[in-house]
Amino acid sequence: MTSAVVLSGCSDSEVGDVSLGVFTTKDIKIDALQDPVVTGVTCHISSIEADLDLSDPSDSSIACRQTGPINAAMIAAIDKSDSGEVIFKKSKSVFFKNMKLRRIYDAKSQTLIYLSYSTKETSGSYKHSISTVPLWETGAYVQSTQPKAD
Secondary structure, three states, X not given: OOOOEEEOOOOOOEEEEEEOOOOOOEEEEEEEEEOOOOOOEEEEEEEEEEOOOOEOXXXXXXXXXXXXXXXXXXXXXXXXXXXXXXXXXXXXXXXXXXXXXXXXXXXXXXXEEEEEEEOOOEOOEOOEEEEEEEOOOOEOOOOOOOOOOO
């Protein structure tokens, strides 16, 4: 089940707006997004928005941190497939370009991986950014039963 939240225009999630100068219509927008299932995680995503263009640049940056409790029930409720699940989507163009935020679970290291990426190829490469939130010292961390190596 996908619970992606679609962001558009001036959203309630916008926490920053930095102008790139007097002679440009481009701004850096910063959104704060709470994971809809693992509610103890907040991600901040910055991206360029061009007010008068039909398409925004694909570049983005992401930083995710634990901002509240994370428990085992939250981790049990997420998609644990290798591709994870899209939890947010924002239109970046009238030509079907989107910026998406995907959550992936790394079971071996007990870490949540958040991947921000553009769905339309730009200049020969897909733009993406990654951030991780370890579950260490949260209510969701499972102590390993493996013996420690000497």
